Amino acid sequence: xxxxxxxFEELVLLTIASLGEDAYGVSIxxxxxxxxxxxxxxxxxxxxxxRLEEKGLTKSWLGEPTQERGGRRxxxxxxxxxxxxxxxxxxxxxxxxxxxxxxNLSLAK
Amino acid sequence: xxxxxxxFEELVLLTIASLGEDAYGVSIxxxxxxxxxxxxxxxxxxxxxxRLEEKGLTKSWLGEPTQERGGRRxxxxxxxxxxxxxxxxxxxxxxxxxxxxxxNLSLAK
DNA sequence: ATTTATTACTTCTGAATAGTAGAAACATAT
DNA sequence: ATATGTTTCTACTATTCAGAAGTAATAAAT
Numbered sequence: 001x002x003x004x005x006x007x008f009e010e011l012v013l014l015t016i017a018s019l020g021e022d023a024y025g026v027s028i029x030x031x032x033x034x035x036x037x038x039x040x041x042x043x044x045x046x047x048x049x050x051r052l053e054e055k056g057l058t059k060s061w062l063g064e065p066t067q068e069r070g071g072r073r074x075x076x077x078x079x080x081x082x083x084x085x086x087x088x089x090x091x092x093x094x095x096x097x098x099x100x101x102x103x104n105l106s107l108a109k
Numbered sequence: 110x111x112x113x114x115x116x117f118e119e120l121v122l123l124t125i126a127s128l129g130e131d132a133y134g135v136s137i138x139x140x141x142x143x144x145x146x147x148x149x150x151x152x153x154x155x156x157x158x159x160r161l162e163e164k165g166l167t168k169s170w171l172g173e174p175t176q177e178r179g180g181r182r183x184x185x186x187x188x189x190x191x192x193x194x195x196x197x198x199x200x201x202x203x204x205x206x207x208x209x210x211x212x213n214l215s216l217a218k
Numbered sequence: 219a220t221t222t223a224t225t226a227c228t229t230c231t232g233a234a235t236a237g238t239a240g241a242a243a244c245a246t247a248t
Numbered sequence: 249a250t251a252t253g254t255t256t257c258t259a260c261t262a263t264t265c266a267g268a269a270g271t272a273a274t275a276a277a278t
Binding site for chain 4: 111115116117118148149150151152153154156157160174175176177178179180181182
Binding site: 006007008009040041043044047048051065072073 | 234235236237238239240242243244245
């Protein structure tokens with residue numbers, strides 16, 4: 001166990017949080033693709049979520065069948081308190097580094 | 110080529126930027142350990158920097174010998190314009206996601 | 219000139235994270 | 249019952265990172 005979260009893990013956590021009540025596999029995938037303008041595979045998403053759940057950063061449960069065209073029951077995801085702590089932690093670190101290096105990161109010529 | 114940067118790559122880029130004129134292997138390592146309170150391996154750092162340089166996000170050159178007790182010449186690193194763009198890009202994405210999910214990430218009970 | 223100390227860089231292996239391909243489960247429509 | 253749409257899940261491959269060990273370059277001490 002490495003103890004910190006990877007780039008994709010963080011992206012998935014943030015997306016789950018932003019989706020609130022409607023976070024399940026496909027909606028998470030679509031949302032990431034929409035906001036990051038990058039296509040991600042559903043398999044990569046599930047293996048990442050499995051890892052996040054093993055680390056205690058997310059939890060999940062099966063929803064009830066819906067009236068739609070078809071499809072298996074959805075598995076809904078939610079970020080845990082520990083997951084929120086992890087996100088705050090990496091954000092604080094990055095904000096601190098940005099503050100320190102702001103002058104050196106200007107895009108002006 | 111993946112097109113985006115990983116967690117550790119981002120940390121290294123930010124640290125190089127924050128160090129300005131004095132960014133070389135050992136100083137980068139020490140600074141990351143100091144600010145993130147996590148010990149990083151010098152080997153992982155060098156392989157990551159090699160990758161960043163291949164992607165055009167950093168550049169480097171050998172410094173002159175110094176007046177110290179001994180020791181090999183330092184290799185100095187600097188972030189390129191493209192590297193800055195990458196950092197701004199991931200920051201913008203994260204800021205947008207935080208904004209969207211702020212209410213769901215509160216730590217209050 | 220040879221040895222020794224110091225600083226920095228490089229290589230290698232195993233583990234953790236990221237990504238791919240496609241099968242399986244479930245539901246509706248014809 | 250067969251076909252089709254929607255979602256989840258599994259097995260496999262690739263990339264990145266940690267940790268340990270070692271190599272290279274430089275200068276002081278002898």
